[in-house]
Amino acid sequence: ISSGHIQKELLKSTVQDAGYQLGSESITLSVEGMTCAACVSHIESSLKKLEGVEEAHVNLATETAKIQYIPGLESISSIRLAITNSGYSSSYIEQEELGYGSTNRAQKRIVQQAIVSLLGAGFIMLGMVSSLASQLPFQSEYLSFIIASIVQFWAGRQFYTSAWNATKHRTTNMNTLIAVGTSTAYIYSTFAILGKLFGLSDAFPETYFSTSCAIIGMVLLGRYLESKSRRRATDAIKSLLDLAPKTANIMKGPDVKTVSVDDLVIGDIVIIEPGEKIPADGSVVEGFSEVDESTLTGESVPKAKKMGDPVFTSTINGTGNIKVITESLSDDTVYSKIVSLIEDTQASKAPIQRIADRLATLLVPAILIVAALTFLTWIVLGPDPTYAYATIAAVAVLVIACPCAMGLATPIAIMV
Missing domain, CATH: 3.30.70.100 (Alpha-Beta Plaits)
Structure with a gap:
């Protein structure tokens, strides 16, 4: 302890x-x-x-x-x-606010980084076409190296930052896998470029710059789509909050006074005119009308309200004039409880999700171990040049294990 x-x-x-x-x-x-x-x-x-x-x-x-x-x-x-x-x-x-952790500026930056990464991967792939590469005044691999370096250390910087912070806490996350996988492909390809400069092209026959750029681009695009879908869900809650009226007309002796809903107290007599939203939960003390409760119940047919009947926040009064005595305010209203229930549901986790979270913490170390074992197996049993084939096999494990498909397919599925 x-x-x-x-x-x-x-x-x-x-x-x-x-x-x-x-x-x-x-x-x-x-x-x-x-x-x-x-x-x-x-x-x-x-x-x-x-x-x-x-x-x-x-x-x-x-x-x-x-x-x-x-x-x-x-x-x-x-x-x-x-x-x-x-x-x-x-x-x-503030407690009553409902916003996002990420700003619009951050979202735009992610989109820019995703576009640059995917376009960079496309240009590198075009450079692999011999007829197009021959038109360049220099080796296409050099251009690929420049493009991949920009993508790796500009667009992929967030993966390195997150992976390093996780490492400091002696843990790993999906960003660790992305950082290791793309870095391995990038470093291997860099050695391939250096090998050609020093006449060792057989040692590193291929480059994988396009792979690292494509993975970074797809993951960033997936994160943007996922964030957009989360914002859309949050906007639905915001729209519910916006339905609540901001002011109310209350009886103060013989006079009628307009006050903020936050200033209402239990026992106030609120005058509800035709077409107005009811500002607090209460009971009808005078008048008769029909109230549209579709915002709470989904029932499109207005419900008749007479003296003694309950009314609820954000429902819409019909054609009659009624007076309502307030009985529940702020977080105690049925409307606020529905909004809170939605927020709590989003924040809560099912038991199976907690199990999945624990397994996710084991996934990255397991993949790193598999990649290391793959490398050692090819070193011992692989054909010459063993280290080249071993590196390619280890890169393949890391790249395939990178959650690029999940990072793109899952957000699209959520949005659809």
Whole structure:
């Protein structure tokens, strides 16, 4: 048991022995840089290691993290620092806000990098055509090297950063696999270029610059599509939030006053005119009308409301004038509970998903081991030149294992 855990438990017991409960606060942070379930698990584990953090739930769909912590034992700055040390960036958002961890600028950058990578792979493949390569005033391999270097260290920089941060925490993720696979193909091809310069073309007969560029381009394109689909899901929740009215007309003695919905209190008498949205849950105390409850129930036929009948936030009044006494406000309304339920559903994980997350942490080391065994097998049993064939076989294992197909096919399936 860590000393931090002992300190927290001791503090809890001391406060409880005094007849009080240890208070906690909740914050919501937007997180940029998450790409898969392994990222979610990585951030959650880093946050839960902090002695003052009681709960941490990371939502990949909305790119946010909800943390419950004990003030005094932990602070917002230390929580954000833990996320930064995990290889991601964060920013504080208000509880009522619903945004994305990634900015529009970041999304545009990913698109640009994906386009450059895929176009670079295409140009390199065209350079392999002998009739086109002969028209160049220099060897096409040199142009391929320049293009691949730009893609590898500009577009692929995020993979190296994420893989390095994971390595510092003695773990791996899918970015590790992509970084190792594309780097191996790039380094092997670089040695092939150098081999030709020094007359050793037989040692490294082929180059794989197009492979590394294509993998980086497809994974980046897949991440953009996946992020776009997540944003579309979040926009659906935002549209629900936008349905709620912002003001209400309440009775103040003989006068009618317009106030913000946030200023309503239980027991206020709200006047609902024809066509207006109901600002809070309550009961009809005067009047008769028909209310459209399709935003909550999906039923398109308006429901008759008379004195004593319940009405709900964001439903639309029909042709009658009614007065409603407020009974539930803010997060206690049926409408808010539906929105919260959707958000909690996105953030929750099924038991099988937790198992998949644990298996995902073993996938990358297993693939690296298989690639190493493949290399050694070809060194021992392969034909001459053994190291060349061994390198090609190891590259093939790493490249095939890179989740480029999953990174592109899965987001497309989600969007369709």
